[in-house]
Amino acid sequence: MGRVRSRGTWFRRIVLSLAVVYFLVPLVSLADFSVRFPLTGKVDGAAWVALFGGGQNDKLNLLTEGLGNSLVMAAMAVVISLGLLLPTMVLVRLRLPRLSKVVEFVCLLPLTIPAVVLVVGLAPVYLVISTKVLDSNTIWLAFAYVILCLPYVYRALDSGLRAIDLRTLSETARSFGASWPTVLFRVLVPNLRSALVSSVFMTLAVVLGEFTFARMLARTNLQTALFEINLSDGQIAAAVSLVVLGGTIVLLVTLDLVVALRERRVHSRAGIA
Amino acid sequence: MTAVTTTTGRDAVHASRPVLPGAVNALGTVPFFAYTAVFLVLPTVLVVVGAFQARNGAFTLNGISQLLSPRTVDIFTTSLWISALTGLVGTVAGGVIAYALSLSPEGSLGRRVMVALMSVTAQFGGVMLSFAFIATIGINGLVTRLLAPFPALTPDPGFLSSLSGVALVYCYFQIPLMVIVFLPAVEGLRPQWREATENLGGTSWTYWTRVAGPILLPSLLGSFLLLFANAFSAFATAAALISQQSVLVPLEIESALRNENDLGMDAYAQALALGMILVVAIVMALYAALMKRAARWAA
Structure with missing residues (x-):
């Protein structure tokens, strides 16, 4: 038994170390690439100075525009997806349980329809939006991004709602005279905090990483700006990619740890009681 | 009612x-x-x-006939092939990593960080991932430079924009996706099953071929299908690496959409998209059937 266990430990250590190396090498290379002048191999921080030194040039303007659009769209997608999904899911759970399978199906559908397929059908929809309803501003793409985020937001909210006693909470609040908005914002939202936080982070990650829709519909977001900049200045593109990828990893790891700590606290409290 | x-x-x-x-x-x-x-x-x-409609709204089979033209069939074949290959590599490598991860203590910091790292690399790569690989094994890449003294090992400058290069980069997001979707299945393997095998005189080989293997097989095949669909739908990575020709279906959709106003391109982009929907629908139907089988052991 002991022999089996130690063999298992070695197997685990070797495999996981190899995996870590395999996943970190490209990130390290990205860092290296961003500070190395391509032809001479000389190390210089020009790309980072250009990014954070406060200078102005066309590439940076494009990048600022793309980043600005992506951030605005991320905020819009967060508001729309939560505003749409949270009340619907609460309502369906409390009053229309028969619809829950339908809502789940619709929310998970975007996982099975490739984005490149969806964008072919979105092109005429956005033609109408940009000519008849709104205008051709990039930020209206946020409406389509909500669809891409739907599966992640649904899963986060679903596990959050599973963990609380929705019926008791809302009926108690109602019988104390709370209106439905009060129930939603002052009773349910505080209880769903970690589910909401994780759906916000997922939405952020999806929107900041989105390329297909923006590229195919000829809009400027962070990723299409990066794509363009890379054609003329690979170092800046590498530096920005590193910041965004690293930022996303740190964001999601932190989120996961926060959730884990809270769980542990809840468990230990339950253990004492 | x-x-x-x-x-x-x-x-x-x-x-x-x-x-x-x-x-x-x-x-x-x-x-x-x-x-x-x-x-x-x-x-x-x-x-x-x-897919069946010309620009003026009339019924047309132009898109479908282009979809069935030898050139487009070639593109579909390449896409299917690269999805199957990277799906297979991802399934094997990701499966081993998932098993190794399931052996590490549950809830440990390392395991949590690893899973989070995997979920980022699996889902949010795209364009940035391609840059990372250009920085690694592109012409001026880190690994390329480190390997420069050994010409035999140095990657070819055009490697990344070739199909094999794209396949390699795809593996980078396929493997972590496999880890994420397969981890729950290997976590479901109970130590008692192994102990029971050993008590009955079975070896490790018996355990894997007669006990764990058959239990994991449906999830393993199901995960492979998910990976297949994932690679089949990927666009950003390929777009950032291949700029010259449309060798994969998503790239061909992009160029069809861009040249939509050309004569003879009527309904082509939609027909290509319809072809993709059909492929993914078949894959997902198989997946659903397999998951039903896998669920037997979940309880």
Whole structure:
């Protein structure tokens, strides 16, 4: 038994170390690439100075525009997806349980329809939006991004709602005279905090990483700006990619740890009681 | 109808409060369904209908006939092949990593960080991932430079924009995706099963071929299908690496969409998209059937 266990430990250590190396090498290379002048191999921080030194040039303007659009769209997608999904899911759970399978199906559908397929059908929809309803501003793409985020937001909210006693909470609040908005914002939202936080982070990650829709519909977001900049200045593109990828990893790891700590606290409290 | 009866049934409990009738409850879901109708269902319908419709709205089989032309069939074959290959590599490598991860203590910091790292690399790579690989094994890449003294090992400058290069980069997001989707299945392997095998005189080999293997097989195949669909749908990574020709279906859709106003391109982009929908639908149907089998051991 002991022999089996130690063999298992070695197997685990070797495999996981190899995996870590395999996943970190490209990130390290990205860092290296961003500070190395391509032809001479000389190390210089020009790309980072250009990014954070406060200078102005066309590439940076494009990048600022793309980043600005992506951030605005991320905020819009967060508001729309939560505003749409949270009340619907609460309502369906409390009053229309028969619809829950339908809502789940619709929310998970975007996982099975490739984005490149969806964008072919979105092109005429956005033609109408940009000519008849709104205008051709990039930020209206946020409406389509909500669809891409739907599966992640649904899963986060679903596990959050599973963990609380929705019926008791809302009926108690109602019988104390709370209106439905009060129930939603002052009773349910505080209880769903970690589910909401994780759906916000997922939405952020999806929107900041989105390329297909923006590229195919000829809009400027962070990723299409990066794509363009890379054609003329690979170092800046590498530096920005590193910041965004690293930022996303740190964001999601932190989120996961926060959730884990809270769980542990809840468990230990339950253990004492 | 049922909604109405359930509501009235529940309301009997606290009849003092005026409660929304069932129809009003159902009205509450209208925003959600209206929104998804416009931005999810309508585009999908437009793709399917558009595959048979010329620009003037008349019925046409032009798109479908182009879809079945030898050139397009070639593109589909390449896409299917690269998805199968990277799916296979991802399944094997990711499966081993998932098993190794399942051996590490549950809830440990390292394991959590690893899973989070995997979920980022699996889902949010795209363009940036391609840059990372250009920085690694591109012409001026880190690994290329480190390997420069050994010409035999140095990657070819054009490697990344070739199909094998794209396949390599795909593996980078396929492997972590495999880890994420397969981890729950290997976590479900109970130590008692192994102990029972050993008590009955079975070796490690017996355990894997006669016990764990058959239990894991449906999830393993199911995960492979997910990976297959994932690679088949990937666009950003390929777009950032291959700029010259459309060798994969998503790239061909991009160029078809761009040249939509050319004569003879009627309904082509939609027909290509319809082809993709069909492939993914078949894959997902198989996946659903396999998951039903896998669920037997989940309890």
